[in-house]
Amino acid sequence: MPAADRWRELHRLHVRVEVAIEAALRAHRLTAGEYAILEVLAEHGHARMQLLAQAVELPQSTTSRLVAQLEQTGLLERYLCEADRRGVFTSITADGRVAQRAAQVSYEEALESTLPRP
Template sequence: MTATNPALTALAHGWCALSLLHDRIESHLERRLQAAYGLSVREYSLLDVLSRQHDGEGGHLQMKQVADAVVLSQSATTRLVSRLEDRGLLSRYLCPTDRRGIYTDVTDAGLELLEAARPVNEAALGEALARAARDPRLRPLVRAVEAVRAPVVTAA
């Protein structure tokens, strides 16, 4: 019989709890967004990230930056962009200063869908966190998530 390092065991349990929390939240969001708007969590996230772009310096994201923001590979992100473009929610165009670069913008229809879906996403996130907070294994992680999303107040 081998001895197990308690610190590593605690770390593994923490990782399992974090994974469980993520899975529960994501599946709840997925069900709600699909039922209400026919959007997956990844589609919603992509629309949300791209909607925050602007025309100023550094305002448009390259595909690698988009992929990093939605936590997908570049190829998976490109396929996702293509699906949303086929639905009329995104458009692509060549970067005016670098013909090798392709930018992606959210169309008016995409912005309308995103704005309609945003309250459902926020409510579903709140519901999932509240449900997870009732599980003693997940409660500390829920508190950490809530602390991160709380507005930062600075002293003047």
């Protein structure tokens, strides 16, 4: 199969998975980007904003916007780094952990239903 055909097939699968994830997370009032941030922070507890953006593979401006939205809903907190006052960290709250765990089931079901089995 030519590379262009393989790429189109992969792209179609990616779109199907993204649509399924967004639909599944809508019930939890989360977007895929918000869930990705919660997932990283649930695993690590806290992260510097730059590293969080890299971990979720989103632009820093998008990550900052999503973090601000999650902070407004009480799922995250932001604070300045004690050692370097220019550094901003974000950490998951107890409510954020609850939300992430609840959404994780829907997230995994969306993946299972759309990704092909090996």
